[in-house]
Amino acid sequence: MKHSVVAFIPARSGSKRVPHKNILPLNGHPILAYSIRAALDSGVFDAVICATDSALYADIARHYGAEVPFLRPAQISGDKSPDIEWVVWMLRALREAGRDYQVFSILRPTSPFRLPDTIRRAWNTFSADPAADSLRAIAKCRQHPGKMWVIRGKRMLPVMPFTIDGTPWHSSQYANLPEVYVQDASLEIAWSRVALESGSIAGESIVPFVSQGLEGLDINDREDWWIAERLVAKGDAVLPSIDRAPYPSPDLGAVHG
Numbered sequence: 001m002k003h004s005v006v007a008f009i010p011a012r013s014g015s016k017r018v019p020h021k022n023i024l025p026l027n028g029h030p031i032l033a034y035s036i037r038a039a040l041d042s043g044v045f046d047a048v049i050c051a052t053d054s055a056l057y058a059d060i061a062r063h064y065g066a067e068v069p070f071l072r073p074a075q076i077s078g079d080k081s082p083d084i085e086w087v088v089w090m091l092r093a094l095r096e097a098g099r100d101y102q103v104f105s106i107l108r109p110t111s112p113f114r115l116p117d118t119i120r121r122a123w124n125t126f127s128a129d130p131a132a133d134s135l136r137a138i139a140k141c142r143q144h145p146g147k148m149w150v151i152r153g154k155r156m157l158p159v160m161p162f163t164i165d166g167t168p169w170h171s172s173q174y175a176n177l178p179e180v181y182v183q184d185a186s187l188e189i190a191w192s193r194v195a196l197e198s199g200s201i202a203g204e205s206i207v208p209f210v211s212q213g214l215e216g217l218d219i220n221d222r223e224d225w226w227i228a229e230r231l232v233a234k235g236d237a238v239l240p241s242i243d244r245a246p247y248p249s250p251d252l253g254a255v256h257g
Helices: 031-044 055-063 085-098 118-125 192-198 220-232
Strands: 005-012 047-051 105-106 132-138 150-151 155-158 181-193 206-210
Touching: 005 031, 005 085, 031 047, 031 118, 047 055, 047 085, 085 105, 085 192, 085 206, 105 192, 118 132, 118 181, 118 206, 181 192, 181 206
Parallel strands: 005 047, 005 105, 132 206
Antiparallel strands: 105 181, 132 181, 150 155
16 A cells, blocks of 8 residues: 655754754755755655745755745744644645645755665665554664763762663673664654654654664764765765756855844
8 A cells, every 4th residue: 555655854944053054065065955856766755845944945945856835934943843843734734735645754954875775775664564653763872871971969870870780881891781772863754643643753663774874974063064075075975866956055144044
């Protein structure tokens, strides 16, 4: 049975750590372009929609093949706005426009090395498990949380106060600790009913999708940008292919947000 599936590319304009990070150029194109093209070229989606609050971002998204049927309201586009707010708003707005999607996926622009094949693998994993509420991309932790601490007054306490045969995790060898994974921002898939009925974009039954290589790399600060540019320049990372000329570079200094 074929399900109707929509890809959401969230691209709000008010990033503070790196202003306009969703449209900054990487290898000649705004970073937003790579998620759009990966989604379109994956063949998984019935629609690829950019969820943005910016007319400029919308124009850029359309240039690379995404739809922008409406702009996100400012009240659900702030730096503290949870994903569930704009996801539910988008699903309801689309439904009111006669476009009802059973499944949605979130593909964030800050993961430009996510390829069409990445999306196809994730979709095959999700669709093979009908009992799942959602799928989320994860990666093995580089720094084990068993070695992490919180400070309380003049003392510190382990974040995870567990033991192995009486030895605290923080005093155990890495090889003896259980594998722990951290979610990355590259990819999520879920049934629309989960978001609309439970107020969660993930639900309770979540399928793991372990990112491979650089496909889960998340670019959020200046150091991340430098790393991404170096990886591309040296040929150590592959970006989704772009089949059109770059969008003319806007004067970001004159753009609010």
